[in-house]
Amino acid sequence: MNSAERGTLYIISAPSGTGKSTIVSELLRSDPNIYFSISATTRQPREGETDGVDYYFIKREEFLKLVDSGGMLEHAEFCGNLYGTPRKAVYDKLDEGHDVILEIETVGAMSVKAVCPEAVSIFILPPSLSELRNRLTARATDSDETISRRIAEARPEIEKSRGYDFIIVNDSLEAAVEQAKTVMKAAKRMTKLNYDTIEGVLRKC
């Protein structure tokens, strides 16, 4: 299968509370060809989250068994909980020609880049750290202690944004969604995703 038929793998990262889930929901709504990779996690479900839709909520032992059996494309610990990307669904969907979004933190993102260099990485920045705190507080899904842990993680996560292919600031939600769509379209023309096209032309007389 050449790169034109295979789907594109997108990695989307952002500090917790930036709005990445909100942006990803909009992207999924606007393009039925995109498959959202449902991660496994040991964290407790938040109100309104559904098992098998938002995450596979599993126990730590089950998670570690999946890792040991090679079932995870990547995994990482974040704020005391384990998160991981089930491998098979990602590769199946890409092979079927679907684009796939991984909504994952920076350690996992780097692991995916190491095994899938063709993955396109997008980092979403909050307008400021104080606005990040406002959003986490307004979302009202986490305790004060959890919010503080997530804010503390934000700065080192943002430092790692330098290694991403694209940066988007989520100030106006509408503008951020439009920029994400533009970047995802442009990414399809990145040289690293089009080596087959170059070879094809060189093969022609």
Ligand code: ADP
């Ligand atoms: P993340 O997935 O990055 O943790 P969420 O998508 O849950 O973040 O968004 C965190 C909160 O911020 C939610 O209450 C969401 O409605 C809100 N939000 C998202 N984008 C914006 C924005 N551009 N301006 C203001 N609030 C936003």
Ligand code: 5GP
């Ligand atoms: P939350 O608890 O807010 O849903 O997620 C916390 C962090 O874990 C976010 O940065 C989110 O992107 C990340 N995350 C979610 N799923 C995965 C995953 O499968 N792997 C990794 N490495 N991080 C994930």
